[in-house]
Amino acid sequence: MESVSTQPHHPAHKSHELSAVTIRFCGDSGDGMQFTGSEFTRVSALAGNDLQTLPDYPAEIRAPVGTLAGVSGFQVQFSSAPVFTPGDAPEVLVAMNPAALKSNLADLVRSGTLILNSGAFTKQNLDKAGYTSNPMEDGSLAAYRVHAIDISKLTATALADTGLSAREIARAKNMFALGLMLWMYSRPMEATVKFLEQKFAKMPDVAAGNVKALKAGYYFGETAEIFTETFVVRAAELPKGTYRSISGNEATALGLVATSELSGLKVFLGTYPITPASDILHELSKHRNFNVNTFQAEDEIAAVCASLGASFGGSLGVTSTSGPGVALMQETISLALTVELPMLVINVQRGGPSTGLPTKTEQADLLQAIFGRNGEAPLPVLAASGPADCFDAVLEAARVAIRHMTPVILLTDGFIANGQEPWKLPEAEQLAKFAPKFRTDPKDYHVYERDPKTLARAWVRPGTPGLEHRIGGLEKHKLTGNVSYDPDNHEEMVRTRAEKVARVADDIAPLSILGPKSGDVLVLGWGSTCGAIQQAVQQLQAKGHSISAVHLRHLNPLPKDLGEILARFKKVVIPELNLGQLQMLVRARYLVDAQGIHKIKGKPFRVSELKSALEGYLS
Amino acid sequence: MESVSTQPHHPAHKSHELSAVTIRFCGDSGDGMQFTGSEFTRVSALAGNDLQTLPDYPAEIRAPVGTLAGVSGFQVQFSSAPVFTPGDAPEVLVAMNPAALKSNLADLVRSGTLILNSGAFTKQNLDKAGYTSNPMEDGSLAAYRVHAIDISKLTATALADTGLSAREIARAKNMFALGLMLWMYSRPMEATVKFLEQKFAKMPDVAAGNVKALKAGYYFGETAEIFTETFVVRAAELPKGTYRSISGNEATALGLVATSELSGLKVFLGTYPITPASDILHELSKHRNFNVNTFQAEDEIAAVCASLGASFGGSLGVTSTSGPGVALMQETISLALTVELPMLVINVQRGGPSTGLPTKTEQADLLQAIFGRNGEAPLPVLAASGPADCFDAVLEAARVAIRHMTPVILLTDGFIANGQEPWKLPEAEQLAKFAPKFRTDPKDYHVYERDPKTLARAWVRPGTPGLEHRIGGLEKHKLTGNVSYDPDNHEEMVRTRAEKVARVADDIAPLSILGPKSGDVLVLGWGSTCGAIQQAVQQLQAKGHSISAVHLRHLNPLPKDLGEILARFKKVVIPELNLGQLQMLVRARYLVDAQGIHKIKGKPFRVSELKSALEGYLS
Amino acid sequence: MTETVQSKLTRKDFQSDQEVRWCPGCGDYVILAQVQKMMPELGIARENIAFVSGIGCSSRFPYYMNTYGFHTIHGRAPAIATGLKASRPDLQVWVVTGDGDALSIGGNHFIHVLRRNVDLKILLFNNRIYGLTKGQASPTSELGKKAKSTPYGTIDAPFNPMHLALGAGATFVARTSDADPVHMTEMLRRVAQHKGSAFLEILQNCVVFNDAAFESFTAKDMRASRQIYLEQGKPLVYAGGTKGLRLVDGHPEVLDLASGKAPGEPMIWNEQAEVSAAFALSTCAAPDFPEPVGVLRAVDAPVHHILQESQSDAVRKKLGAGNLAKLLTSGDTWTIS
Amino acid sequence: MTETVQSKLTRKDFQSDQEVRWCPGCGDYVILAQVQKMMPELGIARENIAFVSGIGCSSRFPYYMNTYGFHTIHGRAPAIATGLKASRPDLQVWVVTGDGDALSIGGNHFIHVLRRNVDLKILLFNNRIYGLTKGQASPTSELGKKAKSTPYGTIDAPFNPMHLALGAGATFVARTSDADPVHMTEMLRRVAQHKGSAFLEILQNCVVFNDAAFESFTAKDMRASRQIYLEQGKPLVYAGGTKGLRLVDGHPEVLDLASGKAPGEPMIWNEQAEVSAAFALSTCAAPDFPEPVGVLRAVDAPVHHILQESQSDAVRKKLGAGNLAKLLTSGDTWTIS
C-alpha cells in the first residue's frame, strides 16, 4: 500500500504516497475534535479523495473536563481508491489528553502513529483518566510510533501576543493539531484559513488567533526534526462530476427539498428533536425558501399527527425521529395506513432498547418498523445504505408513498446520519418527477375506489368542490369508505391492504449482485452496513473465494427476485447490527437456513471483522 | 343427536332430549338481548350444562332504533357434553325485529327454528331494515320452522294492569321471550324470578312487571298450540367440583386478585378505558377490599407508566388495554424491560389496524407484542385460550414476570373477554404461591447482579436501608447498573436480556398433544381458537384421520419441545385469526413449511369451517 | 378559490348522507343541528371547510357534516388539525372533541394548540363522562363521582376546562350549553369569526350515562338565576338584574343588588382585557356563584399560520425563491473531470 | 419504618458516588447543591425518598442523589411517580424535570398530576431551551427565539408555567431561581412540607445554549427592583418598598409608592386565597411588571393517596377484608358431584 515518492514542496522530508489513511482525532468534548475532524475531512474532500467519516461523541451531556466520559472522537478514512467505510482502525491517532488516549488506544493499529498533546498529561489528568503511571513514560506505548508534543504550550506561545484570553488560547490548540496533520498529509492550508476567517468573521481576533495556531502547527511539522516523513494520498479516481461532502442527515434534508420540487407538493416536516435525528430538522428548517415547512411539535405523537394532517391536506407529511419516537408514533402510523394517505416516517436508528445509547448506531428497529402496530398493518419499509444514499432513499420512499398512497418507513442510522462521504451531485434537471394526480372529478367518486394496478385509492385535496368526503380509523366499506362492521368486508379490506403493499414490489428494480450470480456464499445486507460488506466481500473475492453480495433497499415488501437469487447459493449469511432481524424475515419467507453475523456494540462493522466472520462460512 | 323421551311435568308436549343446542337472541340494542342471553346462560349453567357464549353487540354507539346498525345479538351453546365453542350456527334464532332477522338469518341452520316478534314487523321497521316485502309473508323463510308471535302485544296485554309506563312495558318483552325459551328447554323459572326481584329491588313495580312478562312467555309456550315439543339438554358430565359461569374479563380480574393473594404483593392496575378491555377495570375496581388498587390514568402512556412506577415501588404493576393502547405503551414497556422490573401488560385484542373494529375479535397483535419496540427488546408473551383460562393465564404471566424480573405481555381477545363458559373453581388454598424474595441485604449489592439460573436481577423495595440505587433507560453496566457507553458491555447486556427471556422456556411444562404423537398433520394454535381447533381435530380424529393438535400458552419464548414435536408430523397447519403471525415465527425458527388457515372477519373460527379447511391438508 | 354559489347554501347542504347514530335524546343532536344551521351564514364553500375529530360519541360528528372530514384517533384531533391548518391555511378547520378526548388523552395537544394560537375552531362537548366506552369517569367528572370505573367514587379532582384553556394561553374561550340553542348559535358564530384558536366548551347532556348533569343551572327555568351571561361592555348582572358580580382582590364576589344586603358596582365585562379577569370569572361555579356562559376571552394575538407564512415570505425575500440545482451545488464542492 | 439515626444525616449522605456531568457553570449544580443541603433537615431516612426524572440535562439529577432513583423516559416522570406514590404512600417522591420534559412531551401528565393533587414534589428546571439535545426551542422559549430548530425564530408563543399549573388546579405553585440559592432553599423547604402536588419552577441558566436568559431580573443587582418576593401576609412591595402591586378588576397594577405618581394600597399577599389572585400575580412579567418569586399558591385540598387509602379502608369496612376463596365462589355457583 505504501510507495515512496518525492514531493517537491517538502524537500526536507521524505514523502510517501499512500493509497488510504485512517486518522482519528480525539480529545475532550471541549477540545473541538468534531470541528477539527470535519475540517480535515473537508480539505481532503476538496483534494479529491474518496472518504468516509465516523464521528463518535459521548452521551449528550458534557462530562467534567478530562474524564473518560467526556472523550469525543472523529475518525476519517481518505483514499485515492473508492472508500466504503470510515476505516477499521486508525493508523494515526491524535490524542489531546490522557482520557482520549486511554479510551482510543486499543483501536490504533500496531505500529501506528500516535500524536500526543504531552502538555495535557498532567498528574491531575492522568488521575482523571485512571492512569496510575504516565503512559508516555512507562513503556506501555512501545508498540507505537509516539510523537509527544506539548501542543498546549506551543499554541500558548504562538498566541501569546494576540491579546486573546487564556481560555480562547486553550481552545485554539485543536487548530495546531489540525495544522500539523495538514502538513503531514501534504494538504494546503488556504481553504482552512478562509473557513476560519468566515466562521469567526465577527471576532477577527479569534479568527486571527486560530489561523495563527493552524500555521504554527503546520510550520512545526515542517520545521521540527520530529517527523521524518510526510504522506500523499492522491485524488481518488471517482466518476466524473461535481462532488460535495455530505452527512446522511444533510442528504436526508436535501432529499426532502428535492421531493418537494419533484413532486410539486409542499413537504411538511412535523417532528420532535431526538438524537441522532434532530439535524434533519435543523437542516431542513434553513430551506424555508422552498416549498417546505418545518414544525417542531410538542412530542412525537403530535409530530406524526401533524404530518398526517398535512397529508390529508394534500401536502406530503414527513416526520423524522429515532426508535423511541417511532414507538410513540405507531398508533398514528396505523391510522395513516388505514386511511391510505401518503406519509414518510424517517427513523434514524440508534442503540436500544429504551433510551439505550442515543449517540450510538444500531440496526435493531427493522422489526419494529414492519410489525410494530396492532392488527394487520402492513406498510413499505426502506433503508438507506450510506450518507449520500439518504438522498436517493428519501426520493424513492416518497415516490412509493405517493404512488401507493401509503405511509412509508425509511430507516437510516446514527452511523450514516452523522458520517460524511463525498457525494456526486445529481443534475437537478435529470431527477425524475413524481407529481401525484389529485382527483378533481366528482363523477362517480368513491372514497376507496382503487387503481387496478397499484390498488391505491385516489388522493383528493380538501378544497376540491364536489368531492367532500370523510375518512377515519374505523374499518370502512371497500368502496364508499363509510364505516362498515361487515365481516366479509373487513377480511377483504385486510387482504387488500396487504396486497397493496405487496404490489410495491412490482416496481422494485432487479437486485444487483456484487460478484458471480451463484456460488458458495451469498452475503445479504441492508442499510448502513453496505460499505463494510462490499469491501469485505470484494477482498474475499480477490482471494478467490466463491462469495457474492446483495444489498437491500426494500425491506418490505422484499424484492421479487430475492428468493430465486438466494436459491442459487449454498449458504446465505446476513450481517446485521442486531440479533438477526432481516435474518428472521428471510428464514420465514424463503425457508432458507440463513445464518447471521451480529454485532450490537453501537458501532458499525469493521471490514476485518466481517471478513474473518465470513471466512468461517467459506470452505 | 336427538332422542325422543317423555317429560312427566310437560305432559301436553313431546319432549326431546338433545345433547347440544345453540340459540341466538337478537334484537335492537335497546331490546335487552345481552341481558336475556346472559340470563338464559346462567340458568343453563345452573342446570349443569357445559356452555360457551358469544355476545355480539354493535359498535359502541346506539344506532337509531330498528336499524341494521343497531342490532345486538347473544349466542349460547349449551350441552350435556363438553363444549368448546359458542356453536357454529344457531339452531334457534329469536329475532325481536326485522333488522335483527335480516342481519342474523344467514347464520341459522337450514330447518332451524325461527321465533319472530311479529309485532315489530311494521312497515316502518321493515323499511329501516331494508326489506321491500315482509319476509313473514313473502315465502323467503320457507326453509325454517317459523313461529311468528306478537311478543310486543302479548307482553303489553299481560302487563296492562301493572301501572307500568308504555316504555317500561315495551322493555319487558325480552322477558316474555326468555320465558318462552325457558319453557322450551324445560328450565325452571325460579332462579330468574329471584334474580329479577333482586335486580329491581328498588323498583318493585318493574320487578313484578318483568316477572309477569317472564311467566307470560313461559305459560304462553305451555298453553298455546303453536309449539308441539319441548327439549331437554341434560347436565353435562363435567368433572366434579363447584362451577360458576365466567367471562374472560371477569376471570382476568379475579386472576389479578388471586395474584395479589398468592404473591403477597399489592396489585396496582394502571389503565385507561378501551373496548373490549374496560371490564377488567370495572371488575377489579370492585375488589378494593383486597390488596389491589385501580387507577384510571389520563391515557395509556400514563397507565403503563403508573404501573411501572408501582413495580418500582415493589408492587406488581399491571395494565390492561387493547391493541391501539399497546402501541402507545411500547416506549414504557421498553423501559420496563431494560430496568428489569416485573410488570404485566394485558392486551384484549380487537379488530385492527388503527381503531378498526373495536367490538370485534382478532388475534393480530402477536407480532406487535413480540417485536413492536425499538432496539432488541425481548419479553415473554403469553396467551389465554378461553374465558376461564384467563384466570390461569394471569397467574402464569404474573409468575413469569416476578420470577424473571421482566414485563410480560398477556394476550386475550374480544371473543373470550366477553364470552362466558362454566368455570370449575380452583380451591383457593391449593393455588401455588409465588411470593418474590425482595433483597434486603446491603452487603455486596450490585444493581444488575443476576441469579445464575434465571439471570434475573434482585428486586429491591424502596424503603430498604442501605440499598438505595438508581435505575434508568440508558444502557447500564452489567454489574453496577451505572450508565455505560462501553461497546462490549452493550453487546453483553443485549445478549443477556435475550438470554434471560429465552430461559423462561426452562420452566415451561412439556406440551400436551391432543391425539397421536406423530402423524400426518399437526394443528398448532394459540389463544382463543383453542376450543374450535380441538373440536375440529377431535371430529377429524373420529373420522379416522391422522391429525393431532398442540395449543400454545407461551408464544415467546416458544416451548423447548415444540421443534421436536413439529418434526414428527408431515404437515404443520396453523389456524389464526390474522394473516399468519405465529406461522411466520414457526417458519423462521424451525424452517418448517407451516401452512396457515386465516380468518379476519372479526369473528372466531367455526368448527365446521376449520374442519373443512383442515380436510384440505389430509390425504 | 373555487367558484360556488355560496349564498345559496342551506343547512341541508351541510348534512351528509350518513344516518346520525347517537342515542335518542343525546345533546349531540342539538349541537349538530346548530352547527349545520349556522354554517351557511359563514359564506364559506363546503369544500373549504374541514372537520377533524378524535374518538368518542362526540367525535362521530364529522361523518354527519357534508364537508371534508377526518375521524382520527383518540385525543389527537388538535395535533392532526394543526398539520392540516399549517399546510393549508386556506381551509377553515374545526375540531370536534369530547371531555375525555380533549382533556384526558388529548390534554397535551389541547394546551399546545392553544398556546400556539393555531387557527382552529375547537368545540368541546363536555358531558363529564366517557360516553362511547360506556360510562367511565372523565377529567371533568366531579370528585366522588360513581361511574363504571369508580364504583366507590372517583378520587380525582376535575379540571375546569376554561381554567385549563386560559392557563395554556388561549386567545378565545367561550362557554355555552346544549340546553340553549340560541345562545349556542351565537357562540358558534363568534368561534367562526375569531382569528386564532377558538375554544368553545359546550355543556352537553349524555342521557344514558350522565343524564341531567347540568340541569340544575341550564334548565330553562334555572338559567336566569344560576347562570351569568357574559356580554361585552355590559355589567355582570344576573337573576333579572337583582344580582351582580365584581372582583375584589382578584376574586369574584356576588352582589345582592335587589335587597342591598351586598351592595356594590357590578364589573363591566371586557372580553378583550388581560387574562386575569377571565380566569377569575371562570372560577365561578354553582352553587355559590352563577355559572358563566358567553365569551370569557377574545383577544387578538399573532396567529400561528400567519406568522408562519410571513416568515416563509421573509426567508424567500432574503434567500430568493428555492432553486434545487443551486441548493445541491451550494457549499464546498469540487469537480472531477 | 426503618430505624435510622436521621438527625445525623448530612449533605454528604445525599451525594451518590457518580461524578456529576453537567457543563461547567450550569445552573443545575446550584440546584443539586441546595437540594442535597436541604434534605437532611427533613428528617426522612434516605431509603424513604425517591427521585424520579424524565430525560434531559436536568433529568440526570437522580443519579447524583444517594436515595432511590429512577431516570425514566422523556416526559413521563410524573406518570411513573404517580404509580410509585399511589402504591407506596410511605415514600417521599420527588420529580425532577425540564421545561421540555415537563411542558412539551410531558405536558399531559404534568397537568393531570396537578389536578389529582398527587403528593409529588415537582422541580421544574426551566432554562427555556432543550439542553440535552443541544439547543432547540422549548415551550417556554420566547416568541421569535432563534434556536437550532428555528433558525428564523420560533413562531410558537410560550407557556407561562405558573399559569399552566394554576389552570390545571395546582394546590402549590412557587417560583425561584438558581441565582438565589438562599431563596431556593426556602422554596425547597416549602415544597417538601406541602401535602399534595407541590410545583416549583426554578429559573435555571443553561450556559451553553441559552446563557443569561434570566439575568435581567435574577442578577444580584437586579433582583430587588425587577422581582417581587411574595411573602405570606405581607404587602406586595418591591424596589425597596418604593413600588407595590395591587389588583384592579382582577388585573395587576404597579403602584409607585415613592413618587406618589401612582398611589394606592399594595395588596396583602395571601397564598391560601382562592386561585384567581395567584393567577393574576403570575401574569406579571418583565419589563412592565416585576417578576414574581415565592409561593403563589399553597392551599390544603384532598390529597390523592389519602383519598385512595380512606376509600380502601371504607371498602374493607363495608365488604370485610378480602378473602380469595370467598370471592371465587361468590355469585351463582353450582356443584357437580
Ligand SMILES: Cc1ncc(C[n+]2csc(CCOP(=O)(O)OP(=O)(O)O)c2C)c(N)n1
Ligand atoms: C388509544 C385509545 N384509547 C382508548 C380508546 C377508547 N375510547 C374511545 S372514546 C373514549 C372516551 C370517550 O369520552 P369523551 O371523549 O368524553 O367522548 P364522549 O363519548 O363522551 O362524547 C375512550 C376511552 C381509544 N379509542 N383509543
Ligand SMILES: Cc1ncc(C[n+]2csc(CCOP(=O)(O)OP(=O)(O)O)c2C)c(N)n1
Ligand atoms: C421519546 C423521546 N423523544 C425525544 C427525546 C430527545 N430528548 C431528550 S431530552 C429532550 C429535551 C430536553 O429539554 P428539557 O426537558 O428542557 O431539559 P434540559 O436538557 O434543558 O434540562 C429531548 C427532546 C427522547 N429522549 N425521547
Ligand code: SF4
Ligand atoms: S352515550 Fe351519551 S354521549 Fe354517547 S350518544 Fe349516547 S347519550 Fe350521547
Ligand code: SF4
Ligand atoms: S447543556 Fe445547558 S442545561 Fe445542559 S448541562 Fe450544559 S449548561 Fe446545563
Ligand SMILES: [Mg+2]
Ligand atoms: Mg364525554
Ligand SMILES: [Mg+2]
Ligand atoms: Mg430545558
